[in-house]
Amino acid sequence: MSAFLVALIAGIGAGALYAMLGSGIVVAFRGSGVINFGHGAVAGYTAYSFDELRESGSLYLPWFDPIPEFGFLQTLRINNLPVRIDIFDNVTLAEKPNLAITFIICLLMSAFLGLLMHFLVFRPLRNSPTLGKVIGSIGVFLYLSSMCAVHFGGQNRYDEGFTGFNSTSGAVKNFLGLGGTIPRSNFWLFGAAIVMCVAVWALYRYSRFGIATRAADENEKGAALLGYSPQFLAGANWVLASVTAGVAGILFLHKTQPAQIALFVVGGLGAALFGNLTSIPGATMGGLIIGMIASGGVELTTNSWWPEIIPGDGVRNFMPLLIIILVLYFRGDKLPIRGSISIGRQPRAPTSTNVIIGAIAALGIGLLLSNIFVSKWEAVLTTTIIAIVFMYSLTVLIGFLGQISLVQWTISGLAAYVMIRLMADGTKIRETDFVTNTGWGWPTVLAFIAAIAVAVIFGLLVGLPALRIRGVQLAVVTIAAVIAVESLLLRNPPLMGDGSVSVNPTPSPNWFGQYVGGFNPNTARTDYWKFSLFIIIIAGLIGVGVANLRRGQIGRRFLAIRANERAAAAAGINVANMKLLGFGISSGIAAIAGCMLAYKLPGLQTDQFEIFGGLALLAFAYLGGITTVWGAIVGGCLIAGGLLPEFLGVHFESVDTGLINAVGAIGLVVNAKVTNGEGVALLQTDLAKNTLAALRREPDETEEAEENSNNDTEEVTA
Amino acid sequence: MTNILETNDLTVTFGGLNACDHVDLAVPTGKFVGLIGPNGAGKTTFIDAITGYVPTSDGNAVFDGNDIGELKPHERAQSGLVRTFQSLELFEDLTVRDNLLVAAYPTRWYTFIADMFHLSRQDKEIEERVNWALNIMGLNDVSDSMPTDLSHGRRKLVGVARALAAKPKLILLDEPAAGLDTAESQTLGGHLREFLNHDMSVFLIDHDMGLVLSVCDFIYVLDFGKIIASGTPTEIRESAAVKAAYLGEEAGEIQVQEGERMRSQQHESGEDND
């Protein structure tokens, strides 16, 4: 019992991080009405900057050089955008730059990040629909995380930072006579969280700026009376929020790796919701509670009676989700975010005309490419196609039904892991495998179907909260679910086999006597032609299915729900059932994508299904066009490792995944603003239509154009 | 004669305010019933209550012989109790025709399988019904347009057409004529009684007294959530209570005249628009 209490108290350490992030999320929300999923990434970027400055004396600016210095570009000698400032010279291990000065420089950096977010993302998106704002903040998350990877390489960092907050401060023994030890730094962090809470709270309570922000909460005129414009207030709050994130990131440098801090945003979101998105003390308290119950929960898992199938890490990562669900369930209607009111126009979702022609063309191109391509290019093609299949799942769920779920890629992973577990039979599959998985040795097709069934059931579970909550709230729940599911279900050796914590080897898939794995046994590369053929057919079938869904009755119903749930119910639509159906279909498709990825690679790692991968896929799906099948195809070609970047890579040598994702994130935000999230695909279609219309006006072209339009209408009515 | 809809003591409370206060109302099968009353009288709330959009605190509603208190809004719609909205609540991403088709086709969850293979059959009867609804509301020429491309008035007609397409036994119209130009309101007014020939009863809320008095078989008057009068159009025209509700002597007359004047004004502005 006392060990449990000690663990509970020790939880104030992690709790302090949640508390600080939660407070920052509240600050940003009060200033702008946006829930910032990228808040943790701000902390992470600042923490990296701090360490880098201490280690090398250089400060990296939060952007990348748009003009790479290789290939033929080298000869152009264009002045590049500066990305690095060398602030301190002669940095050695013994003589690191002054802590206080470094700290201040880094806080200026995070303040700068706040300004950038305000001016480049959220101010432009202030009149966008809810969906657009959520997408904007996901863009921030993805962009900053990618920039961390580009500038800092994502490696672990070990700067000792401030005394007290690092391990040199030792441990408190026998706290309150409970026995056990608690790191002294936990108390320091706790203290820092309280100080931050009081400072921000006092700022809001007593300063003119704070009073104006609170007035603006109620109505914008109030703020104007005090002499502030709402946009100034929003900008100032973004800066304040980012600075608090920066402080949190730096203070925790010694506890968590900067690369991980971005993920702690989930606990921060839980904390912020606990504080009703308005109260700083509430958010601080919520953060501490999440930290404490998580730590206490993990302690319970060390007991002998604890079932081995529930891993400690899973318990820890489940707690933010639990708090979020509880808060939304009991207080959801009192939260200041009204998910149900969708302001602004939704992206158009036109029916696909010429489904058959399109399908034949796409299949033809796919088959042609797979015949032309060999070795690496065949692998690039299959990567693209798997991404396309996955994006179809987003088309159905987000594009048609309007439900933002961030957990779909995790569902792909779940299906892949379940399938591998069912197929595995304890024998070593390849010479190169580190581990052999035990399992049930099911035949390929059966395991495939069972994996899809599991994914669908899980998708329905995720859909259940969507019956009560909408918009941003759903996005918050599903981002928390990503973290929870990954550690609870995927990284779980008793459940998924020993491979689940290292490289999970895929047993050879055999469909009706044909080996359709992507791993070529002869060359040991992932370029097997039967696999390409197999997934081209599968992608074609699903693409046609999704296009047909849109022009059928269910598609109409999905769009009706997306547009207006009240009116949908009045039209006799069972909104709850249709939403669950959407989650089911989407999860089924996502599962197929996951299983195909397993077929392609000799082994899977949980990293492949972690949050960044999922968000990057979402970003490119948006960029391509979330509402159409054609958009998914465009989006799939854009991803890192997909056709387009690899083609460009021929000229620019290899292009960093982080860089591509950063570009994707920028595209995401620009797209949300410029095309209202409709993406490249619809832009193209519009362009084609307008060109056609222009051609039609020219007399000699009339016949051809009319013929085309006749074809179109025939397809629609057919 | 049976009643398609009957409410007994129906009460809706919003934080102490009785928006509907023990309302007893009946719509006889195959008849055209009107509900009038000043702004904020609780008319929309009454429709919300019987269609399941707000919870009732007392009383019950019987539709087609069944107590519908436990049914969800979509179940009530499926059973033939179909409403329109006072505000525009269309499916903006669907064409006008699709707006109607959504309401017209019944769907099971497994329909998606047929959909994905593009196998769903068109039902002749339903398609005919949709065409009829488009036709009667004068929307034939815009059936493939998006609602956002239409005038406000025509969008309201899409709302009515969508309700008609759902094959209602009782259609509840919440101020369908508000915001219509003359041509549009003539289309509507001229066809309203035709609805009765298609196996449905009609319940109409409108501020246009001229319209209500001319099309209804029976009229209820609501004020501060209470039914203060009911009767045939002639009786309502004469009713002192109604006049009082519309502020002072002869107010009823004024309202009638105003309704007509507004129509003629709209007539002019409508022509301007053309």
Ligand SMILES: Nc1ncnc2c1ncn2[C@@H]1O[C@H](COP(=O)(O)OP(=O)(O)OP(=O)(O)O)[C@@H](O)[C@H]1O
């Ligand atoms: N959701 C609600 N919460 C609180 N009060 C409400 C709500 N809906 C309506 N009311 C109140 O109930 C009363 C009746 O409103 P209702 O909309 O039913 O009137 P109405 O007769 O339809 O008026 P109008 O002719 O303007 O459409 C009004 O006082 C209104 O303010």
Ligand SMILES: [Mg+2]
């Ligand atoms: Mg009303």
